[in-house]
Amino acid sequence: MSKTKKQREALERTGVLLALIGGAVFAGFPVLWMLASSFKSNTEIFEAPPRFITEGFSFAAYASILSDPTKMRFFINSYVVALAVTGLTLVVALFAAYAFSRFDFPFKRTINIVIVSVQAVPPITLLVPYFGLVVFLRMFNTYQGLILTYMVFTLPYAIIMLTGYFNTLPRELDEAVRVDGGGPMTALWRILVPVSVPGIVSVGIYTFMIAWNEYLFALTLTKTQDMRTVPIGIQLLMGQHSYQWNEMMAISILGCIPILILYIFFQRYFMSGMTAGAVK
Amino acid sequence: MVLLTPKTLDAPAEVAARAKKKRNLVPFAFLSPTIILLVILMLIPIVMVIGYSLMDNVIMKTNPVFAGFNNYVEVLGSEIFRTAVLNTTFFTTVSVGAHLVLGLVFSTLLNSRLLNGATKALFRVIYVLPWLFTVAIIAILWRLLLNPNGVINYVLVTLGITETGAEWLSSPGTALFAVTFINIWAGYPFFMVSLLAGLQGIPRDLYEAARVDGANGLQQFVNITLPQLRPIIVSMAVLDLIWTSQQFALIWMTTGGGPINATEMLSTMTYKMAFSNYQFSLASASAVIILVMSMVLAYFYVRHQKARD
Numbered sequence: 001m002s003k004t005k006k007q008r009e010a011l012e013r014t015g016v017l018l019a020l021i022g023g024a025v026f027a028g029f030p031v032l033w034m035l036a037s038s039f040k041s042n043t044e045i046f047e048a049p050p051r052f053i054t055e056g057f058s059f060a061a062y063a064s065i066l067s068d069p070t071k072m073r074f075f076i077n078s079y080v081v082a083l084a085v086t087g088l089t090l091v092v093a094l095f096a097a098y099a100f101s102r103f104d105f106p107f108k109r110t111i112n113i114v115i116v117s118v119q120a121v122p123p124i125t126l127l128v129p130y131f132g133l134v135v136f137l138r139m140f141n142t143y144q145g146l147i148l149t150y151m152v153f154t155l156p157y158a159i160i161m162l163t164g165y166f167n168t169l170p171r172e173l174d175e176a177v178r179v180d181g182g183g184p185m186t187a188l189w190r191i192l193v194p195v196s197v198p199g200i201v202s203v204g205i206y207t208f209m210i211a212w213n214e215y216l217f218a219l220t221l222t223k224t225q226d227m228r229t230v231p232i233g234i235q236l237l238m239g240q241h242s243y244q245w246n247e248m249m250a251i252s253i254l255g256c257i258p259i260l261i262l263y264i265f266f267q268r269y270f271m272s273g274m275t276a277g278a279v280k
Numbered sequence: 281m282v283l284l285t286p287k288t289l290d291a292p293a294e295v296a297a298r299a300k301k302k303r304n305l306v307p308f309a310f311l312s313p314t315i316i317l318l319v320i321l322m323l324i325p326i327v328m329v330i331g332y333s334l335m336d337n338v339i340m341k342t343n344p345v346f347a348g349f350n351n352y353v354e355v356l357g358s359e360i361f362r363t364a365v366l367n368t369t370f371f372t373t374v375s376v377g378a379h380l381v382l383g384l385v386f387s388t389l390l391n392s393r394l395l396n397g398a399t400k401a402l403f404r405v406i407y408v409l410p411w412l413f414t415v416a417i418i419a420i421l422w423r424l425l426l427n428p429n430g431v432i433n434y435v436l437v438t439l440g441i442t443e444t445g446a447e448w449l450s451s452p453g454t455a456l457f458a459v460t461f462i463n464i465w466a467g468y469p470f471f472m473v474s475l476l477a478g479l480q481g482i483p484r485d486l487y488e489a490a491r492v493d494g495a496n497g498l499q500q501f502v503n504i505t506l507p508q509l510r511p512i513i514v515s516m517a518v519l520d521l522i523w524t525s526q527q528f529a530l531i532w533m534t535t536g537g538g539p540i541n542a543t544e545m546l547s548t549m550t551y552k553m554a555f556s557n558y559q560f561s562l563a564s565a566s567a568v569i570i571l572v573m574s575m576v577l578a579y580f581y582v583r584h585q586k587a588r589d
């Protein structure tokens with residue numbers, strides 16, 4: 001009896017493993033192929049039969065991108081914009097979250113519902129007026145234009161997440177500071193922020209990812225090569241003369257490195273930042 | 281120090297009243313950056329886009345005049361709008377359905393008690409991979425894979441599944457399926473990770489009790505797992521509906537809405553109206569229509585979230 005049970009379990013385990021391997025091919029093969037293609041020479045990209053490693057294996061595609069100032073500029077732009085958006089979003093959201101978590105005030109529910117709903121406003125709806133607005137504010141084709149407009153996507157989520165995080169912290173913590181004569185600023189920055197680092201890191205990573213990946217506004221609100229971000233830069237490579245597939249794959253690998261590093265070092269925060277909204 | 285003295289001379293009641301008034305202003309002070317940003321980035325633009333949509337071609341004309349609902353009539357009555365609605369509906373519902381199914385299957389497999397932690401961790405990393413790439417990268421990666429001379433056609437022909445390679449993204453018969461497939465690949469990890477977190481939160485003794493009662497694996501899944509995951513599934517599905525129906529970059533960079541409108545979505549249609557044809561008023565009317573549709577979905581999302589709180 002126990003033996004058949006063991007056998008059945010072994011059979012089940014094999015089944016689960018096979019299914020997992022099948023899924024892993026679906027999930028992982030495209031990525032592996034991207035990596036393999038980035039080391040090929042451009043003439044070997046579509047050779048038949050396809051191979052992962054070819055005679056032309058080299059880092060030439062990477063070298064060509066890393067030595068091209070125009071392409072490196074895409075990365076600099078993406079870093080500047082994404083880091084600025086992350087920093088500004090966190091500061092503004094921490095203020096708002098503190099208000100939501102620690103105070104009662106008129107229209108609190110209404111403002112809260114507005115912030116939740118803002119997340120559902122389609123970017124394409126905002127695009128036409130943003131174009132006019134950004135030109136009016138003389139921010140067309142500037143970092144400021146991108147940073148300002150990206151915050152509409154990052155801020156609501158950050159406020160909701162940080163409010164939730166603050167709500168889990170006991171009120172006595174910051175009220176003690178108030179009793180000792182400290183203002184609300186002291187309570188927020190000296191007490192709440194230091195103990196909220198895990199929540200802030202999660203939200204920061206999520207914000208950085210949104211800004212790093214944004215495409216539509218970067219496409220429309222910038223114009224010159226030197227203001228383009230990585231996602232647009234990748235597309236520009238596609239248009240130039242012939243397709244340099246190996247270079248496009250190499251710039252893609254380079255483009256996902258920041259996210260990969262964040263993922264490897266902050267896996268726990270990464271997950272909680274992404275999922276807390278849905279799971280709570 | 282000197283500044284403090286007048287306050288201490290006030291009657292206690294007055295002090296309390298003033299403190300209360302001040303307390304009322306404090307939260308708004310903290311909220312002011314958010315409110316200012318939301319007014320600039322949300323309120324004004326929405327008023328602007330509604331205004332544009334009621335004028336005859338704004339931005340391009342120096343003196344646009346009020347046009348009533350003409351733009352709406354033109355957009356809603358056009359052939360391309362109907363095509364875009366149908367394509368968007370197909371793309372969205374199939375994507376969300378597949379995300380949900382794949383997310384459930386993968387998260388259940390990854391949560392299996394039959395495997396050890398290291399194996400599960402390894403697979404979890406592989407399964408999360410599509411999530412680490414921005415849409416622009418996903419788009420060109422799949423253009424490489426689905427190229428007529430690409431690796432997918434080679435495998436299909438070699439295995440005898442198809443006789444000749446297909447032009448997946450550039451023939452009208454397959455393009456919509458191809459972009460939907462790419463979107464499925466790109467989006468399932470978000471479901472999977474959330475569902476995995478949900479699965480880990482289901483108390484083990486529920487399953488123990490079911491096993492004692494003689495329930496098999498499938499029965500346990502239907503009677504315990506699904507009901508326990510229901511709140512997560514509903515929130516994720518509504519969020520995914522909202523996001524997928526707004527998808528722009530993936531379509532724009534793989535097919536651009538073509539060939540012959542085969543993959544034209546509401547988002548790409550609106551973008552083209554504005555930035556290819558410079559019909560900003562038509563684009564605004566279309567943008568408002570999309571906004572209304574999204575708000576209906578958002579209403580269900582907010583109501584669902586509130587029901588959970």
